[in-house]
Amino acid sequence: MPDPVRPSLAVWKFASCDGCQLTLLDCEDELLPIADRVEIATFHEATSRAVDGPYDVSLVEGSISTPDDAVRIREIRARSRLLVTIGACATAGGIQALRNFADVEEFRRVVYARPEYVRTLATSTPISAHVPVDFELRGCPIDKGQLLEILGAVLAHRAPNLPTDSVCIDCKRRGRVCVTVAHGTPCLGPVTHTGCGAICPGFHRGCYGCFGPAEGANPAGLLPKLETLGMAPPAVERLFQTFTAAAPAFRAAGEAARARGGRP
Protein backbone atom coordinates (compact mmCIF):
# COMPACT_ATOMS: atom_id res chain seq x y z
CA MET A 1 0.00 0.00 0.00
CA PRO A 2 1.20 3.55 -0.65
CA ASP A 3 2.61 5.29 2.41
CA PRO A 4 0.27 8.20 3.21
CA VAL A 5 3.18 10.34 4.41
CA ARG A 6 5.66 9.39 1.71
CA PRO A 7 3.93 9.34 -1.66
CA SER A 8 5.39 6.83 -4.10
CA LEU A 9 6.90 8.05 -7.34
CA ALA A 10 7.45 5.99 -10.46
CA VAL A 11 9.29 7.08 -13.58
CA TRP A 12 8.51 5.33 -16.87
CA LYS A 13 10.09 5.43 -20.26
CA PHE A 14 8.61 4.93 -23.73
CA ALA A 15 10.05 6.06 -27.09
CA SER A 16 12.41 8.83 -26.00
CA CYS A 17 16.03 9.77 -25.39
CA ASP A 18 16.06 9.73 -21.52
CA GLY A 19 16.88 13.45 -21.40
CA CYS A 20 13.73 14.34 -19.51
CA GLN A 21 14.22 11.66 -16.85
CA LEU A 22 17.75 12.89 -16.38
CA THR A 23 16.32 16.29 -15.48
CA LEU A 24 15.19 14.62 -12.27
CA LEU A 25 18.76 13.59 -11.51
CA ASP A 26 19.90 17.08 -12.47
CA CYS A 27 17.95 18.49 -9.51
CA GLU A 28 21.07 17.86 -7.39
CA ASP A 29 20.40 20.26 -4.54
CA GLU A 30 16.69 19.63 -4.44
CA LEU A 31 16.74 15.86 -4.93
CA LEU A 32 17.79 15.05 -1.37
CA PRO A 33 14.75 16.59 0.32
CA ILE A 34 12.59 14.93 -2.37
CA ALA A 35 14.17 11.51 -1.83
CA ASP A 36 13.38 11.97 1.80
CA ARG A 37 9.74 12.80 1.24
CA VAL A 38 8.81 10.49 -1.61
CA GLU A 39 9.37 6.83 -2.08
CA ILE A 40 11.08 6.32 -5.41
CA ALA A 41 9.35 3.14 -6.44
CA THR A 42 10.55 2.73 -10.01
CA PHE A 43 13.20 4.80 -11.69
CA HIS A 44 15.49 2.82 -13.96
CA GLU A 45 17.95 5.67 -14.43
CA ALA A 46 18.60 5.91 -10.68
CA THR A 47 17.81 2.59 -9.07
CA SER A 48 17.26 -0.98 -10.11
CA ARG A 49 14.46 -1.47 -7.59
CA ALA A 50 11.04 -2.05 -9.11
CA VAL A 51 7.69 -2.14 -7.38
CA ASP A 52 4.39 -3.24 -8.81
CA GLY A 53 2.48 -0.28 -7.48
CA PRO A 54 0.05 1.27 -7.07
CA TYR A 55 1.87 4.61 -7.39
CA ASP A 56 0.85 8.01 -6.18
CA VAL A 57 2.59 9.71 -9.10
CA SER A 58 3.87 8.34 -12.36
CA LEU A 59 6.12 10.49 -14.48
CA VAL A 60 5.93 9.22 -18.04
CA GLU A 61 8.58 10.01 -20.62
CA GLY A 62 8.35 9.09 -24.30
CA SER A 63 5.76 8.47 -26.95
CA ILE A 64 3.76 5.42 -27.92
CA SER A 65 5.36 3.87 -30.99
CA THR A 66 4.96 0.09 -30.61
CA PRO A 67 2.00 -2.23 -29.95
CA ASP A 68 3.61 -3.24 -26.61
CA ASP A 69 3.81 0.42 -25.55
CA ALA A 70 0.11 0.84 -26.11
CA VAL A 71 -0.62 -2.02 -23.70
CA ARG A 72 1.98 -1.04 -21.09
CA ILE A 73 0.75 2.57 -20.77
CA ARG A 74 -2.74 1.29 -19.91
CA GLU A 75 -1.28 -0.87 -17.15
CA ILE A 76 0.68 2.07 -15.78
CA ARG A 77 -2.36 4.32 -15.88
CA ALA A 78 -4.38 1.72 -13.98
CA ARG A 79 -1.73 1.61 -11.25
CA SER A 80 -1.18 5.40 -10.94
CA ARG A 81 -3.18 7.92 -8.98
CA LEU A 82 -1.65 10.88 -10.85
CA LEU A 83 -0.10 10.49 -14.27
CA VAL A 84 2.20 13.28 -15.44
CA THR A 85 3.66 13.21 -18.94
CA ILE A 86 7.09 14.79 -19.30
CA GLY A 87 8.64 16.15 -22.46
CA ALA A 88 7.86 16.71 -26.11
CA CYS A 89 7.73 12.95 -26.86
CA ALA A 90 5.19 12.14 -24.17
CA THR A 91 3.08 15.26 -24.69
CA ALA A 92 3.13 15.54 -28.50
CA GLY A 93 4.75 12.43 -29.99
CA GLY A 94 8.23 13.99 -30.26
CA ILE A 95 10.55 14.27 -33.24
CA GLN A 96 9.78 10.64 -34.02
CA ALA A 97 6.23 11.72 -34.90
CA LEU A 98 7.67 12.85 -38.23
CA ARG A 99 7.01 9.25 -39.20
CA ASN A 100 3.30 10.05 -38.98
CA PHE A 101 3.65 11.95 -42.25
CA ALA A 102 5.86 9.36 -43.96
CA ASP A 103 6.01 5.69 -44.95
CA VAL A 104 7.20 3.76 -41.90
CA GLU A 105 7.70 0.58 -43.94
CA GLU A 106 10.24 2.39 -46.06
CA PHE A 107 12.07 3.70 -42.95
CA ARG A 108 12.17 0.20 -41.52
CA ARG A 109 13.70 -1.27 -44.65
CA VAL A 110 16.26 1.51 -45.03
CA VAL A 111 17.34 1.85 -41.41
CA TYR A 112 17.45 -1.68 -39.98
CA ALA A 113 19.55 -4.62 -41.14
CA ARG A 114 16.88 -7.12 -40.01
CA PRO A 115 13.62 -5.17 -40.38
CA GLU A 116 11.58 -8.26 -39.50
CA TYR A 117 12.75 -7.91 -35.84
CA VAL A 118 11.27 -4.43 -35.55
CA ARG A 119 7.71 -4.34 -34.30
CA THR A 120 6.48 -0.80 -34.63
CA LEU A 121 3.33 1.23 -35.13
CA ALA A 122 2.85 3.49 -38.12
CA THR A 123 2.62 6.49 -35.81
CA SER A 124 4.29 7.98 -32.75
CA THR A 125 1.57 9.40 -30.56
CA PRO A 126 1.40 11.28 -27.26
CA ILE A 127 0.43 9.45 -24.08
CA SER A 128 -2.78 11.47 -23.95
CA ALA A 129 -3.93 9.80 -27.16
CA HIS A 130 -4.07 6.51 -25.20
CA VAL A 131 -4.94 7.25 -21.57
CA PRO A 132 -6.15 10.22 -19.52
CA VAL A 133 -3.27 12.45 -18.36
CA ASP A 134 -3.45 14.62 -15.22
CA PHE A 135 -0.65 17.09 -15.95
CA GLU A 136 1.76 17.72 -18.79
CA LEU A 137 5.27 19.11 -18.66
CA ARG A 138 6.28 20.35 -22.09
CA GLY A 139 9.72 20.77 -23.59
CA CYS A 140 12.71 19.01 -25.11
CA PRO A 141 13.93 18.55 -22.49
CA ILE A 142 11.57 19.60 -19.69
CA ASP A 143 12.42 22.49 -17.39
CA LYS A 144 13.86 21.58 -14.00
CA GLY A 145 11.90 24.34 -12.26
CA GLN A 146 8.63 23.00 -13.64
CA LEU A 147 9.49 19.47 -12.57
CA LEU A 148 10.17 20.64 -9.04
CA GLU A 149 6.96 22.67 -9.14
CA ILE A 150 4.89 19.61 -9.93
CA LEU A 151 6.62 17.46 -7.30
CA GLY A 152 6.18 20.24 -4.74
CA ALA A 153 2.51 20.52 -5.65
CA VAL A 154 1.99 16.78 -5.19
CA LEU A 155 3.69 16.88 -1.79
CA ALA A 156 1.60 19.88 -0.67
CA HIS A 157 -1.66 18.51 -2.15
CA ARG A 158 -2.12 21.64 -4.25
CA ALA A 159 -2.61 22.34 -7.96
CA PRO A 160 0.68 22.96 -9.78
CA ASN A 161 1.36 26.35 -11.30
CA LEU A 162 1.96 25.59 -14.98
CA PRO A 163 1.08 28.59 -17.17
CA THR A 164 -0.05 27.93 -20.75
CA ASP A 165 0.93 31.37 -22.13
CA SER A 166 3.45 32.17 -24.87
CA VAL A 167 7.24 32.25 -24.49
CA CYS A 168 7.11 35.99 -25.26
CA ILE A 169 5.54 36.86 -21.92
CA ASP A 170 8.49 35.35 -20.05
CA CYS A 171 10.93 36.88 -22.53
CA LYS A 172 9.47 40.32 -21.79
CA ARG A 173 9.22 39.73 -18.02
CA ARG A 174 12.94 39.01 -18.07
CA GLY A 175 13.56 42.26 -19.91
CA ARG A 176 15.06 40.55 -22.96
CA VAL A 177 15.37 42.42 -26.23
CA CYS A 178 13.15 40.77 -28.84
CA VAL A 179 15.35 39.01 -31.40
CA THR A 180 12.68 39.24 -34.08
CA VAL A 181 12.03 42.97 -33.76
CA ALA A 182 15.57 44.15 -32.96
CA HIS A 183 17.71 41.65 -34.90
CA GLY A 184 15.40 40.26 -37.57
CA THR A 185 15.87 36.71 -36.24
CA PRO A 186 12.93 34.32 -36.79
CA CYS A 187 11.48 33.23 -33.43
CA LEU A 188 8.62 30.86 -32.59
CA GLY A 189 8.18 32.46 -29.15
CA PRO A 190 4.87 34.17 -29.97
CA VAL A 191 3.17 30.83 -30.65
CA THR A 192 5.12 28.53 -28.32
CA HIS A 193 4.06 27.34 -24.88
CA THR A 194 6.01 28.96 -22.07
CA GLY A 195 7.92 27.10 -19.37
CA CYS A 196 11.57 27.25 -20.45
CA GLY A 197 12.16 30.80 -19.21
CA ALA A 198 12.76 32.05 -22.78
CA ILE A 199 16.21 30.43 -22.89
CA CYS A 200 16.92 30.76 -26.62
CA PRO A 201 16.15 34.50 -26.95
CA GLY A 202 18.39 34.94 -23.89
CA PHE A 203 21.22 33.62 -26.06
CA HIS A 204 20.19 35.77 -29.06
CA ARG A 205 18.60 32.78 -30.81
CA GLY A 206 15.08 32.42 -32.01
CA CYS A 207 12.81 30.02 -30.13
CA TYR A 208 12.63 26.58 -31.85
CA GLY A 209 9.24 25.76 -30.39
CA CYS A 210 10.37 22.76 -28.35
CA PHE A 211 7.56 23.31 -25.83
CA GLY A 212 4.96 23.00 -28.60
CA PRO A 213 2.07 25.37 -29.27
CA ALA A 214 0.85 27.79 -26.60
CA GLU A 215 -2.80 27.53 -25.60
CA GLY A 216 -4.86 29.39 -28.20
CA ALA A 217 -1.82 30.09 -30.42
CA ASN A 218 -2.22 31.50 -33.93
CA PRO A 219 0.78 30.11 -35.86
CA ALA A 220 -0.82 30.98 -39.21
CA GLY A 221 -0.44 34.63 -38.27
CA LEU A 222 3.31 34.20 -37.90
CA LEU A 223 3.94 32.64 -41.34
CA PRO A 224 4.08 35.90 -43.34
CA LYS A 225 6.48 37.39 -40.78
CA LEU A 226 8.85 34.41 -40.92
CA GLU A 227 8.92 34.76 -44.70
CA THR A 228 9.54 38.53 -44.46
CA LEU A 229 12.53 37.71 -42.27
CA GLY A 230 13.96 35.69 -45.14
CA MET A 231 12.89 32.14 -44.36
CA ALA A 232 11.82 30.18 -47.42
CA PRO A 233 8.59 28.22 -46.95
CA PRO A 234 10.42 24.84 -46.74
CA ALA A 235 12.48 26.20 -43.84
CA VAL A 236 9.33 27.46 -42.15
CA GLU A 237 7.74 24.05 -42.59
CA ARG A 238 10.79 22.38 -41.00
CA LEU A 239 10.75 24.85 -38.11
CA PHE A 240 7.21 23.88 -37.17
CA GLN A 241 7.73 20.19 -37.86
CA THR A 242 10.58 19.35 -35.55
CA PHE A 243 10.17 18.82 -31.80
CA THR A 244 6.40 18.65 -31.71
CA ALA A 245 5.61 18.00 -35.36
CA ALA A 246 2.37 16.22 -34.54
CA ALA A 247 0.93 18.83 -32.14
CA PRO A 248 -2.20 19.88 -34.06
CA ALA A 249 -1.48 23.64 -34.18
CA PHE A 250 2.12 23.16 -35.35
CA ARG A 251 1.15 20.41 -37.74
CA ALA A 252 -1.38 22.77 -39.34
CA ALA A 253 1.22 25.54 -39.51
CA GLY A 254 3.70 23.22 -41.21
CA GLU A 255 1.02 22.21 -43.70
CA ALA A 256 0.12 25.86 -44.30
CA ALA A 257 3.81 26.64 -44.93
CA ARG A 258 3.94 23.75 -47.38
CA ALA A 259 0.87 25.15 -49.15
CA ARG A 260 2.75 28.46 -49.47
CA GLY A 261 5.61 26.65 -51.23
CA GLY A 262 7.13 24.22 -48.75
CA ARG A 263 8.86 20.90 -49.30
CA PRO A 264 7.46 19.01 -52.28
Place this chain on the structure above:
Amino acid sequence: MAPNAVGERRRLLRADFPAFLTALRERGYRVVGPTLRDGAIVLGEIRDETDLPIGWTERQDAGTYRLVRRDDAAVFGYTVGPHSWKKYLFPPRERLWSAVADGTSFRLEPDAAEPVADAFLGMRACDLAAVRISDRVFDRTAPDPGYHGRRRRTLRIAVQCGGAAPTCFCTSMGTGPGVGSDHDLALTEIVDPGPHRFLVEVGSEAGAAVLDRVPTEPAGAADVAAAEAAVARAAAEVGRHLDPAGVRELLLDHPDHPRWADVARRCLSCTNCTMACPTCFCSTTEEVPSLAGDRTEKWRRWDSCFNLEFSQVHGRPVRQSGLSRYRQWLTHKLASWHDQFGSSGCVGCGRCITWCPVGIDLTEEVRAIRADPTAVAPPEAAP
Protein backbone atom coordinates in the same frame (compact mmCIF):
# COMPACT_ATOMS: atom_id res chain seq x y z
CA MET B 1 15.68 83.63 -4.42
CA ALA B 2 17.98 80.62 -4.40
CA PRO B 3 19.47 80.02 -7.85
CA ASN B 4 17.91 76.57 -8.14
CA ALA B 5 14.43 77.35 -6.80
CA VAL B 6 11.47 75.51 -8.26
CA GLY B 7 10.59 77.03 -11.60
CA GLU B 8 14.11 78.32 -12.31
CA ARG B 9 15.88 77.58 -15.59
CA ARG B 10 19.58 76.84 -15.53
CA ARG B 11 22.24 76.08 -18.12
CA LEU B 12 24.29 72.92 -17.55
CA LEU B 13 27.29 72.53 -19.81
CA ARG B 14 27.83 69.10 -21.34
CA ALA B 15 31.29 69.08 -19.74
CA ASP B 16 29.64 69.27 -16.30
CA PHE B 17 27.20 66.42 -16.97
CA PRO B 18 29.39 63.87 -15.11
CA ALA B 19 29.16 66.15 -12.06
CA PHE B 20 25.38 65.91 -12.35
CA LEU B 21 25.53 62.09 -12.24
CA THR B 22 27.87 62.30 -9.25
CA ALA B 23 25.47 64.67 -7.48
CA LEU B 24 22.62 62.19 -7.95
CA ARG B 25 24.65 59.45 -6.31
CA GLU B 26 25.76 61.74 -3.50
CA ARG B 27 22.12 62.48 -2.77
CA GLY B 28 21.66 58.74 -2.29
CA TYR B 29 19.99 57.79 -5.56
CA ARG B 30 20.59 54.73 -7.67
CA VAL B 31 20.62 56.15 -11.19
CA VAL B 32 18.73 54.15 -13.80
CA GLY B 33 18.35 55.20 -17.39
CA PRO B 34 18.87 54.35 -21.05
CA THR B 35 21.75 52.02 -21.88
CA LEU B 36 22.79 49.85 -24.82
CA ARG B 37 22.16 46.13 -24.55
CA ASP B 38 21.62 43.38 -27.11
CA GLY B 39 20.97 45.73 -30.00
CA ALA B 40 18.54 48.09 -28.30
CA ILE B 41 18.38 51.00 -25.89
CA VAL B 42 16.97 49.51 -22.70
CA LEU B 43 16.74 50.80 -19.14
CA GLY B 44 19.44 49.78 -16.68
CA GLU B 45 21.75 51.09 -14.00
CA ILE B 46 23.90 54.09 -15.02
CA ARG B 47 27.19 54.06 -13.11
CA ASP B 48 28.87 56.73 -15.17
CA GLU B 49 28.15 58.51 -18.42
CA THR B 50 29.77 55.81 -20.55
CA ASP B 51 26.78 53.63 -19.66
CA LEU B 52 24.56 56.03 -21.64
CA PRO B 53 24.01 55.50 -25.41
CA ILE B 54 26.03 58.57 -26.36
CA GLY B 55 26.03 59.11 -30.12
CA TRP B 56 23.41 56.41 -30.76
CA THR B 57 19.86 56.53 -31.95
CA GLU B 58 17.37 54.01 -33.29
CA ARG B 59 15.25 53.48 -36.35
CA GLN B 60 11.94 51.98 -35.41
CA ASP B 61 8.66 51.23 -37.09
CA ALA B 62 5.89 48.66 -36.82
CA GLY B 63 7.52 45.36 -35.82
CA THR B 64 11.10 46.52 -36.36
CA TYR B 65 13.84 48.29 -34.40
CA ARG B 66 17.50 48.88 -35.27
CA LEU B 67 20.24 50.81 -33.52
CA VAL B 68 22.02 53.39 -35.66
CA ARG B 69 24.95 55.74 -35.06
CA ARG B 70 24.18 59.45 -34.94
CA ASP B 71 26.43 61.91 -36.65
CA ASP B 72 26.81 63.84 -33.39
CA ALA B 73 27.55 62.96 -29.77
CA ALA B 74 24.09 63.66 -28.34
CA VAL B 75 23.56 62.03 -24.95
CA PHE B 76 19.78 61.65 -25.33
CA GLY B 77 19.39 61.53 -29.12
CA TYR B 78 16.84 58.70 -29.32
CA THR B 79 13.28 58.04 -28.19
CA VAL B 80 11.78 55.12 -26.27
CA GLY B 81 12.93 51.48 -26.37
CA PRO B 82 11.39 48.16 -25.35
CA HIS B 83 11.53 48.87 -21.62
CA SER B 84 9.42 51.37 -19.75
CA TRP B 85 9.79 52.70 -16.21
CA LYS B 86 7.05 50.38 -15.04
CA LYS B 87 9.72 47.70 -14.73
CA TYR B 88 10.98 49.60 -11.67
CA LEU B 89 7.70 50.87 -10.20
CA PHE B 90 5.73 47.68 -10.92
CA PRO B 91 8.38 44.97 -11.36
CA PRO B 92 7.69 41.96 -13.60
CA ARG B 93 7.98 39.73 -10.54
CA GLU B 94 7.56 41.01 -7.03
CA ARG B 95 7.40 39.15 -3.72
CA LEU B 96 4.35 40.38 -1.83
CA TRP B 97 5.05 38.50 1.37
CA SER B 98 6.68 35.39 2.78
CA ALA B 99 5.75 33.21 5.72
CA VAL B 100 7.36 30.42 7.72
CA ALA B 101 5.57 27.53 9.39
CA ASP B 102 5.27 27.97 13.14
CA GLY B 103 3.79 24.92 14.82
CA THR B 104 0.30 24.51 13.45
CA SER B 105 0.21 28.17 12.38
CA PHE B 106 2.55 30.44 10.41
CA ARG B 107 4.49 33.63 10.91
CA LEU B 108 4.96 36.42 8.35
CA GLU B 109 8.57 37.30 7.67
CA PRO B 110 9.46 40.98 7.42
CA ASP B 111 11.04 42.05 4.13
CA ALA B 112 14.73 42.49 4.85
CA ALA B 113 15.55 44.36 1.63
CA GLU B 114 16.68 47.97 2.06
CA PRO B 115 14.39 50.32 0.11
CA VAL B 116 16.16 51.84 -2.91
CA ALA B 117 15.58 55.41 -4.10
CA ASP B 118 15.84 55.51 -7.88
CA ALA B 119 16.63 58.50 -10.03
CA PHE B 120 14.88 57.86 -13.36
CA LEU B 121 17.20 59.60 -15.80
CA GLY B 122 15.76 60.34 -19.23
CA MET B 123 12.00 60.02 -18.79
CA ARG B 124 10.21 61.28 -21.88
CA ALA B 125 7.03 63.34 -21.79
CA CYS B 126 5.02 60.22 -22.68
CA ASP B 127 6.76 58.34 -19.85
CA LEU B 128 5.75 61.00 -17.33
CA ALA B 129 2.18 60.75 -18.58
CA ALA B 130 2.28 56.96 -18.17
CA VAL B 131 3.43 57.33 -14.56
CA ARG B 132 0.60 59.82 -13.91
CA ILE B 133 -1.83 57.17 -15.14
CA SER B 134 -0.16 54.39 -13.15
CA ASP B 135 -0.31 56.52 -9.99
CA ARG B 136 -4.11 56.44 -10.32
CA VAL B 137 -4.26 52.78 -11.32
CA PHE B 138 -2.30 51.68 -8.25
CA ASP B 139 -4.46 53.84 -6.02
CA ARG B 140 -7.87 52.69 -7.18
CA THR B 141 -9.13 50.60 -4.30
CA ALA B 142 -6.30 51.17 -1.84
CA PRO B 143 -2.79 52.49 -2.44
CA ASP B 144 -0.56 49.62 -3.54
CA PRO B 145 2.20 49.76 -0.92
CA GLY B 146 4.97 48.41 -3.16
CA TYR B 147 4.19 50.71 -6.07
CA HIS B 148 3.59 53.86 -4.07
CA GLY B 149 6.55 53.23 -1.77
CA ARG B 150 8.88 53.08 -4.76
CA ARG B 151 7.09 55.93 -6.48
CA ARG B 152 7.51 58.27 -3.49
CA ARG B 153 11.24 57.60 -3.37
CA THR B 154 11.73 58.13 -7.11
CA LEU B 155 13.32 61.24 -8.59
CA ARG B 156 11.96 61.96 -12.08
CA ILE B 157 14.54 63.49 -14.40
CA ALA B 158 12.74 64.21 -17.63
CA VAL B 159 14.31 64.80 -21.03
CA GLN B 160 12.35 66.77 -23.58
CA CYS B 161 12.51 65.05 -26.97
CA GLY B 162 14.47 66.77 -29.72
CA GLY B 163 13.30 64.25 -32.27
CA ALA B 164 10.51 61.70 -32.59
CA ALA B 165 10.17 58.18 -33.98
CA PRO B 166 7.77 57.18 -36.77
CA THR B 167 5.87 55.24 -34.09
CA CYS B 168 5.41 58.23 -31.72
CA PHE B 169 2.00 59.90 -31.41
CA CYS B 170 2.21 61.86 -28.15
CA THR B 171 0.91 64.95 -29.97
CA SER B 172 -2.37 63.09 -30.63
CA MET B 173 -2.75 62.02 -27.02
CA GLY B 174 -1.79 65.42 -25.60
CA THR B 175 1.15 63.99 -23.66
CA GLY B 176 4.28 65.38 -25.39
CA PRO B 177 6.86 65.93 -26.67
CA GLY B 178 7.22 68.90 -24.29
CA VAL B 179 7.04 67.99 -20.60
CA GLY B 180 4.56 69.67 -18.27
CA SER B 181 5.33 70.28 -14.63
CA ASP B 182 5.29 66.86 -12.95
CA HIS B 183 9.02 66.24 -12.93
CA ASP B 184 11.77 66.93 -10.44
CA LEU B 185 14.16 68.15 -13.12
CA ALA B 186 13.63 68.52 -16.86
CA LEU B 187 16.55 68.55 -19.29
CA THR B 188 16.56 69.68 -22.89
CA GLU B 189 19.70 68.82 -24.77
CA ILE B 190 21.16 71.47 -27.08
CA VAL B 191 23.90 70.12 -29.33
CA ASP B 192 23.70 72.81 -31.98
CA PRO B 193 24.28 75.76 -32.13
CA GLY B 194 27.06 75.12 -29.58
CA PRO B 195 28.29 74.85 -26.97
CA HIS B 196 26.87 71.38 -26.23
CA ARG B 197 24.69 71.99 -23.16
CA PHE B 198 21.40 71.30 -21.38
CA LEU B 199 18.62 73.62 -20.37
CA VAL B 200 17.57 72.41 -16.91
CA GLU B 201 14.17 73.31 -15.47
CA VAL B 202 13.76 72.79 -11.74
CA GLY B 203 10.48 71.08 -10.91
CA SER B 204 10.77 70.27 -7.20
CA GLU B 205 12.77 70.81 -4.03
CA ALA B 206 14.28 67.33 -4.43
CA GLY B 207 15.43 68.28 -7.90
CA ALA B 208 16.85 71.57 -6.64
CA ALA B 209 18.79 69.75 -3.92
CA VAL B 210 20.60 67.74 -6.60
CA LEU B 211 21.26 70.73 -8.82
CA ASP B 212 22.74 72.68 -5.90
CA ARG B 213 25.76 70.37 -6.11
CA VAL B 214 26.37 70.92 -9.82
CA PRO B 215 28.00 73.92 -11.50
CA THR B 216 25.30 75.68 -13.56
CA GLU B 217 24.56 79.19 -14.79
CA PRO B 218 21.33 81.08 -15.32
CA ALA B 219 19.85 80.10 -18.68
CA GLY B 220 19.83 82.79 -21.34
CA ALA B 221 17.25 83.60 -23.99
CA ALA B 222 19.28 81.65 -26.55
CA ASP B 223 19.14 78.51 -24.39
CA VAL B 224 15.39 78.76 -23.98
CA ALA B 225 14.85 79.43 -27.68
CA ALA B 226 17.06 76.47 -28.67
CA ALA B 227 15.16 74.16 -26.30
CA GLU B 228 11.83 75.29 -27.71
CA ALA B 229 13.13 74.67 -31.21
CA ALA B 230 14.18 71.14 -30.22
CA VAL B 231 10.72 70.29 -28.91
CA ALA B 232 9.09 71.81 -31.99
CA ARG B 233 11.32 69.63 -34.16
CA ALA B 234 10.20 66.54 -32.25
CA ALA B 235 6.55 67.52 -32.60
CA ALA B 236 7.01 67.92 -36.35
CA GLU B 237 8.71 64.52 -36.60
CA VAL B 238 5.96 62.62 -34.79
CA GLY B 239 5.12 59.87 -37.23
CA ARG B 240 1.71 58.59 -36.27
CA HIS B 241 -1.65 60.05 -35.39
CA LEU B 242 -4.70 58.82 -33.56
CA ASP B 243 -7.72 61.10 -33.46
CA PRO B 244 -8.89 60.77 -29.86
CA ALA B 245 -12.20 62.56 -30.51
CA GLY B 246 -15.08 60.16 -29.88
CA VAL B 247 -12.82 57.11 -29.90
CA ARG B 248 -14.47 55.78 -26.74
CA GLU B 249 -17.90 55.63 -28.38
CA LEU B 250 -16.45 54.51 -31.71
CA LEU B 251 -14.98 51.35 -30.15
CA LEU B 252 -17.65 50.58 -27.57
CA ASP B 253 -20.48 51.02 -30.08
CA HIS B 254 -18.99 48.73 -32.74
CA PRO B 255 -18.01 45.44 -31.09
CA ASP B 256 -19.01 43.54 -34.24
CA HIS B 257 -17.07 45.61 -36.74
CA PRO B 258 -15.40 43.30 -39.31
CA ARG B 259 -12.02 44.90 -38.57
CA TRP B 260 -11.91 42.98 -35.28
CA ALA B 261 -11.96 39.69 -37.18
CA ASP B 262 -9.37 41.05 -39.57
CA VAL B 263 -6.92 42.00 -36.81
CA ALA B 264 -7.59 38.69 -35.03
CA ARG B 265 -6.24 36.84 -38.08
CA ARG B 266 -2.98 38.79 -37.77
CA CYS B 267 -2.70 38.94 -33.96
CA LEU B 268 -0.69 36.14 -32.31
CA SER B 269 -1.99 36.75 -28.76
CA CYS B 270 1.67 36.83 -27.82
CA THR B 271 1.29 39.55 -25.11
CA ASN B 272 4.23 41.68 -26.31
CA CYS B 273 2.11 44.82 -26.69
CA THR B 274 0.85 44.59 -23.12
CA MET B 275 4.30 43.83 -21.71
CA ALA B 276 5.88 46.78 -23.55
CA CYS B 277 3.03 49.20 -22.77
CA PRO B 278 3.96 51.56 -19.93
CA THR B 279 0.40 51.65 -18.56
CA CYS B 280 -0.72 47.99 -18.85
CA PHE B 281 -0.92 46.87 -15.24
CA CYS B 282 -2.48 43.39 -15.17
CA SER B 283 -0.91 40.87 -12.87
CA THR B 284 -1.50 37.47 -11.38
CA THR B 285 -0.25 36.03 -8.14
CA GLU B 286 1.30 32.69 -7.40
CA GLU B 287 2.17 30.76 -4.30
CA VAL B 288 5.78 29.57 -4.16
CA PRO B 289 6.11 27.11 -1.28
CA SER B 290 9.43 25.48 -0.46
CA LEU B 291 9.75 21.80 -1.36
CA ALA B 292 10.17 20.95 2.30
CA GLY B 293 6.85 22.67 2.98
CA ASP B 294 8.20 24.80 5.84
CA ARG B 295 7.88 28.21 4.20
CA THR B 296 5.96 29.90 1.41
CA GLU B 297 6.11 33.08 -0.61
CA LYS B 298 3.43 35.00 -2.46
CA TRP B 299 4.64 36.49 -5.74
CA ARG B 300 2.95 38.84 -8.17
CA ARG B 301 3.92 38.75 -11.82
CA TRP B 302 2.90 40.57 -14.98
CA ASP B 303 -0.07 39.01 -16.73
CA SER B 304 -1.87 39.94 -19.92
CA CYS B 305 -5.41 40.05 -21.27
CA PHE B 306 -4.03 38.19 -24.31
CA ASN B 307 -3.58 35.02 -22.23
CA LEU B 308 -6.37 32.48 -22.33
CA GLU B 309 -6.02 31.73 -18.62
CA PHE B 310 -6.39 35.41 -17.80
CA SER B 311 -10.17 35.34 -18.26
CA GLN B 312 -10.62 31.94 -16.62
CA VAL B 313 -13.90 31.79 -14.70
CA HIS B 314 -15.01 28.45 -13.27
CA GLY B 315 -12.33 26.62 -15.21
CA ARG B 316 -13.17 28.07 -18.62
CA PRO B 317 -11.81 31.22 -20.26
CA VAL B 318 -14.47 33.83 -20.95
CA ARG B 319 -12.54 35.36 -23.86
CA GLN B 320 -11.80 32.27 -25.91
CA SER B 321 -11.21 33.84 -29.31
CA GLY B 322 -8.22 35.92 -30.34
CA LEU B 323 -10.78 38.44 -31.60
CA SER B 324 -12.30 38.93 -28.16
CA ARG B 325 -8.86 39.29 -26.59
CA TYR B 326 -7.56 41.94 -29.00
CA ARG B 327 -10.87 43.78 -28.75
CA GLN B 328 -10.66 43.65 -24.96
CA TRP B 329 -7.19 45.17 -25.04
CA LEU B 330 -7.94 48.01 -27.42
CA THR B 331 -11.32 48.93 -25.98
CA HIS B 332 -9.94 48.91 -22.45
CA LYS B 333 -6.93 51.01 -23.41
CA LEU B 334 -8.77 53.63 -25.44
CA ALA B 335 -12.37 53.48 -24.23
CA SER B 336 -13.38 51.92 -20.91
CA TRP B 337 -10.15 53.21 -19.30
CA HIS B 338 -11.88 56.62 -19.32
CA ASP B 339 -14.70 55.20 -17.18
CA GLN B 340 -12.34 53.36 -14.87
CA PHE B 341 -9.52 55.88 -14.40
CA GLY B 342 -10.73 59.18 -15.87
CA SER B 343 -8.36 59.28 -18.87
CA SER B 344 -7.24 57.33 -21.88
CA GLY B 345 -4.92 54.43 -21.06
CA CYS B 346 -2.72 55.32 -24.03
CA VAL B 347 0.00 57.96 -23.92
CA GLY B 348 1.07 57.57 -27.57
CA CYS B 349 4.56 56.16 -26.95
CA GLY B 350 4.28 53.66 -29.82
CA ARG B 351 5.97 50.79 -27.95
CA CYS B 352 3.13 48.38 -28.73
CA ILE B 353 3.54 49.14 -32.45
CA THR B 354 7.29 48.59 -32.59
CA TRP B 355 7.45 45.56 -30.31
CA CYS B 356 4.53 43.68 -31.85
CA PRO B 357 6.39 40.95 -33.76
CA VAL B 358 3.88 41.22 -36.61
CA GLY B 359 3.64 45.02 -36.49
CA ILE B 360 0.00 45.49 -35.55
CA ASP B 361 -0.57 49.23 -35.22
CA LEU B 362 -3.41 50.42 -33.00
CA THR B 363 -3.60 53.78 -34.79
CA GLU B 364 -4.23 51.88 -38.02
CA GLU B 365 -6.88 49.67 -36.42
CA VAL B 366 -8.76 52.68 -35.05
CA ARG B 367 -8.52 54.46 -38.41
CA ALA B 368 -9.98 51.45 -40.20
CA ILE B 369 -12.96 51.31 -37.87
CA ARG B 370 -13.48 55.05 -38.06
CA ALA B 371 -13.38 55.02 -41.86
CA ASP B 372 -16.61 53.01 -41.95
CA PRO B 373 -17.95 52.47 -38.44
CA THR B 374 -21.11 50.66 -39.49
CA ALA B 375 -19.40 48.25 -41.89
CA VAL B 376 -20.65 44.68 -41.72
CA ALA B 377 -18.76 41.56 -42.64
CA PRO B 378 -19.28 40.41 -46.20
CA PRO B 379 -21.59 37.38 -46.29
CA GLU B 380 -19.73 34.07 -46.37
CA ALA B 381 -18.94 33.10 -49.93
CA ALA B 382 -21.34 30.42 -51.14
CA PRO B 383 -19.71 26.99 -51.08
